Amino acid sequence: MAERTLPRLFEDNVAAGLMSLGLGRGEEFLKTRRKEFEAAYTSLKESDYANICYTSGTTADPKGIILTHRNYTANIDQGRGAKKLKKPLYALYDKLLFGKIRENFGGRLEFFVGGGALLDIELQRFFYALGIPMFQGYGLTEAAPVISANSLKAHKLGSSGRVAPSIELRILDDHDRELPAGKTGEIVVRGENVMAGYWKNEKATREALRNGWLYTGDIGYLDADGFLFVLGRMKSLLIAGDGEKYCPEVIEEAITDASPYIEQIMLYNNQSPFTVALLVPNKEALLARLKTQGLSVKTPEGQVAALRLLEGEIGAFREGGRHAGMFPARWLPAAVAVLGEGFTEQNHLLNSTLKLVRGKIVEFYQTRIDHLFTPEAKDFAHPQNRAIVSRLDETS
16 A cells, blocks of 8 residues: 555545544544644654553463564555355255355354464355355464465365465575475564564563564464465473474363363373373363262262363373374373363463463473373373362362
8 A cells, every 4th residue: 555545545544433433523623623634644654663562471471573564564455355256055955954044143244264273174165055154364463464375266175275476485494495385384474564563571572573584483384386384482382302292282182072071181292202181171061970880079980070071071082082183192192180170261371362472381380291191090090180079070
């Protein structure tokens, strides 16, 4: 967008904003105080700061992201041009079921986009079949925020879509070498939508902005068709003793989705001999299952039964299990610490976007994690886990 169009865009947005707020005086304001308003908007430059947005602090202290007016208008430019596609629905199902569900959403919803976290692919398929596709996108506040998105014109379920026009994106290895399609590395981007820097934080700015490129700290890859797949955060990586890396989020999500007895789980491997996990059980489901068996967590038999049940839920992903082959065995936990309290915003172990604050979790549970690398912890029903399970039926 040329710089000369910015004032007009600003004027239109302010007038519309005043009206949308219910003030009903947008046009009157421009009639009676136009000179004052023109003096304000004509002084704007594209490089002027528009606002400072703070990060949620998932992996470090929150940082103030400086976004300019051009950052925002560039992102608007990049998002233009999507076209509609016919929806692949069976007419009979559409008439009997899908159409009725769409009506419950108001009847006019054509699609929606999610980008705060990875969308479950089965959920995407379900809404796609309904005729109101759920598309995944990708972005971050430092990029104002959209980097890529699926659209009605071009989409691939499970991906975060194609990169927006006029944004350059590369996948780099640990030595800043660009990787070919299909290879996993850090996502870096360049474009006019990229932030000016972090407010009063030169060190963080230098780390994130290098030679005009924004190092996102996210890991992913581009496929042969140019679709971006985002796998997780660099700081969340599992790192084996031999240096091999893996994203824990996909495994954690798969385990909690597959098991009614596991509420939360966090995998940990920091150049360790094997992967371990912190596990938060679903107390209600676990206690209900024990009750059907005539067992109580107050007895040794009940404690062991509960822990073997949890062990079996993770074991389902190992060789011979019902979910075998989804992930390499080395990244499944060889030892597990069962926790009596979940990860929440209140205890600061989840951030405001409900993502695990891994650094704080590791710091808080360091003693439990250290114990997982002892011979005693190899037995899922070790004394520490039995003690935690024995208190599951106690009200807080």
